[in-house]
Amino acid sequence: xxxxxxxxxxxxxxxxxxxxxxxxxxxxxxxxxxxxxxxxxxxxxxxxxxxxxxxxxxxxxxxxxxxxxxxxxxxxxxxxxxxxxxxxxxxxxxxxxxxxxxxxxxxxxxxxxxxxxxxxxxxxxxxxxxxxxxxxxxxxxxxxxxxxxxxxxxxxxxxxxxxxxxxxxxxxxxxxxxxxxxx
Numbered sequence: 001x002x003x004x005x006x007x008x009x010x011x012x013x014x015x016x017x018x019x020x021x022x023x024x025x026x027x028x029x030x031x032x033x034x035x036x037x038x039x040x041x042x043x044x045x046x047x048x049x050x051x052x053x054x055x056x057x058x059x060x061x062x063x064x065x066x067x068x069x070x071x072x073x074x075x076x077x078x079x080x081x082x083x084x085x086x087x088x089x090x091x092x093x094x095x096x097x098x099x100x101x102x103x104x105x106x107x108x109x110x111x112x113x114x115x116x117x118x119x120x121x122x123x124x125x126x127x128x129x130x131x132x133x134x135x136x137x138x139x140x141x142x143x144x145x146x147x148x149x150x151x152x153x154x155x156x157x158x159x160x161x162x163x164x165x166x167x168x169x170x171x172x173x174x175x176x177x178x179x180x181x182x183x
Contacts, residue, residue: 035084035112037120042072042079042091049088050081057107061165071095071104080124082108082117092121100134101125118149138164138171150174 042050047065055062071093072079078094078101090108094101103125108117129135138161139146155174164171 035089035115035117037089037117038083039080039120039124040083041077042068042081044069044072046081046088046091050091053088053091053107053109054105056110063105068093078125078128080121082121084112084117090117090121092118092125094125094128094135096129096133100136101129103135103137113145119153122153132177135176137174139174140165141170141172147172150176 047068050068051062051065054068068079075093075095078092078096080092081088082090082092088109089112090106092106093104095104096102103122106118106121108121126135137150137155139150141147141160153176155176157172158175159173161171161173163169
């Protein structure tokens with residue numbers, strides 16, 4: 001005799017073809033480790049999903065939807081989304097100026113983290129920058145996963161910025177020059 005939970009598992013699995021469900025967790029979606037990530041430019045129709053990812057990633061510090069629209073207007077070619085199948089799994093926003101480029105924000109849906117989405121976004125961003133350009137960013141000193149990712153990618157810390165995110169919330173300024181990214 002099957003339990004009610006097993007019936008729920010099967011019904012959800014059939015109704016949601018984009019996600020598979022693990023029997024161990026039964027109700028939590030399982031995303032395969034190896035993903036095919038497609039990076040494209042952001043379009044206005046992606047806004048709702050990008051804001052969902054922002055909120056899941058940054059909670060109370062999440063930007064409002066209007067901020068994304070403004071960044072899109074300023075640098076549309078460097079506002080990117082990453083798709084896994086039909087689902088937007090992450091985004092990145094980069095602005096350029098006379099000093100180089102600034103990675104303003106990057107976030108990946110928690111279900112897709114650690115599976116190459118951020119790397120695909122960063123790779124695509126760097127291909128859009130001129131050779132020798134410097135890409136800068138700010139990252140919370142408390143965000144160990146992001147710090148580890150950026151260091152593995154080749155970014156170096158250049159300075160500590162006290163209270164960048166508010167009282168008691170510092171950030172590292174990091175930098176990557178294009179010549180260190182040749183792959």
